[in-house]
Amino acid sequence: MSDLELHDRADVAHGDEKEGRIGPRLLGYVTGLGLAILLTATSFFVAGTDLVWQPSIPVALVVLAIAQMGVHLVFFLHITTGPDNTNNVMALAFGILIVVLVIGGSLWIMANLNHNMRPMDQIMQMQR
Amino acid sequence: MIAAAAPARDLDHVHSLGEHLGPAPKRIVTGYGFWIFLLSDMVMFSCFFAAYAVLGGQTAGGPNGAELFNLKNVAVETGCLLMSSFACGMASIAADVRNQFWFQIAMVVTCLLGLGFLSIEFHEFADLVARGDGPSRSAFLSAFFTLVGCHGLHVSAGILWLLTMMAQVFAKGFRADIQRRFLCFALFWHALDIIWVAVFSVVYLLGSGT
Numbered sequence: 001m002s003d004l005e006l007h008d009r010a011d012v013a014h015g016d017e018k019e020g021r022i023g024p025r026l027l028g029y030v031t032g033l034g035l036a037i038l039l040t041a042t043s044f045f046v047a048g049t050d051l052v053w054q055p056s057i058p059v060a061l062v063v064l065a066i067a068q069m070g071v072h073l074v075f076f077l078h079i080t081t082g083p084d085n086t087n088n089v090m091a092l093a094f095g096i097l098i099v100v101l102v103i104g105g106s107l108w109i110m111a112n113l114n115h116n117m118r119p120m121d122q123i124m125q126m127q128r
Numbered sequence: 129m130i131a132a133a134a135p136a137r138d139l140d141h142v143h144s145l146g147e148h149l150g151p152a153p154k155r156i157v158t159g160y161g162f163w164i165f166l167l168s169d170m171v172m173f174s175c176f177f178a179a180y181a182v183l184g185g186q187t188a189g190g191p192n193g194a195e196l197f198n199l200k201n202v203a204v205e206t207g208c209l210l211m212s213s214f215a216c217g218m219a220s221i222a223a224d225v226r227n228q229f230w231f232q233i234a235m236v237v238t239c240l241l242g243l244g245f246l247s248i249e250f251h252e253f254a255d256l257v258a259r260g261d262g263p264s265r266s267a268f269l270s271a272f273f274t275l276v277g278c279h280g281l282h283v284s285a286g287i288l289w290l291l292t293m294m295a296q297v298f299a300k301g302f303r304a305d306i307q308r309r310f311l312c313f314a315l316f317w318h319a320l321d322i323i324w325v326a327v328f329s330v331v332y333l334l335g336s337g338t
Contacts, residue, residue, distance in 0.1 A: 022225060026221060029217040029218065033214045036210055040206055043328075043333055044203055047333040047336065047337055057337055058334055061333050062329065064329070065326060069322050069325055072213075072322045073322070076213060076321070077318050077319070091163060095170055098171050099170060103177055103178045106179075106181070
């Protein structure tokens with residue numbers, strides 16, 4: 001039993017780190033929190049400001065959101081590129097692939113359908 | 129390749145690589161399995177996001193996002209969830225050093241911030257429905273309520289799980305199996321925050337701009 005526990009504590013799952021000391025882990029969470037607050041504040045500022053070129057705002061918001069998700073993954077979920085984390089990263093990469101396909105594919109197909117559809121009044125006429 | 133290089137390294141390093149030591153310990157397997165579940169959950173959310181992105185402009189003559197959303201509320205919600213995620217991280221540290229007192233304190237803070245988030249969201253929904261802008265008003269509002277409501281349901285389920293974890297740690301201590309359950313809970317709670325980042329950026333901030 002104690003052997004099992006030792007084994008348990010020596011290995012690294014994601015969501016934990018190897019150090020038993022509190023200091024470095026605390027620092028990791030504080031860094032993550034600081035970066036997340038900075039990015040969130042920037043997002044809210046950019047959304048409401050007139051200082052930047054208006055068409056660039058959606059792009060900036062998307063970029064900031066992706067950056068913040070990265071910060072959460074690294075500092076809170078501890079997904080890193082370390083050798084003991086390969087499986088987690090591969091699963092994440094596959095997940096991102098599916099998410100991009102679903103969202104990008106839906107937007108593309110629906111925009112295309114919308115573009116090719118007859119105007120609404122013509123459809124109404126055809127149904128009469 | 130790695131096997132050839134391994135003897136030269138110190139034992140600790142080889143151990144942390146987890147190579148050639150038989151099956152991985154249960155904590156790793158559990159964390160990995162739960163990570164797969166979380167990714168499938170994110171794939172589900174991506175379907176709701178796709179629906180929202182397609183239907184976002186279909187207001188059927190009703191109000192659009194810019195008229196409905198109160199960004200001050202959203203900022204407070206975001207702050208609650210972010211601080212709650214941080215408090216959950218503190219609870220993870222306390223669980224690893226097996227400190228019952230600070231674990232329970234951090235979990236209570238996590239819980240209160242989560243409840244604060246939920247109550248603001250509930251008020252927002254109740255307000256919208258009371259004004260006649262419920263999910264049946266337009267395709268835009270159907271997609272909005274489905275997406276944001278689904279995230280809210282996840283947070284509610286997370287709070288129930290959180291209370292269960294507090295009780296289990298209190299009653300059974302930091303046993304290996306309880307620690308594994310708590311690892312899964314922490315992953316779940318942090319993943320909810322990631323989804324919220326997408327929600328406030330895409331739904332609220334982009335929606336209020338148009």
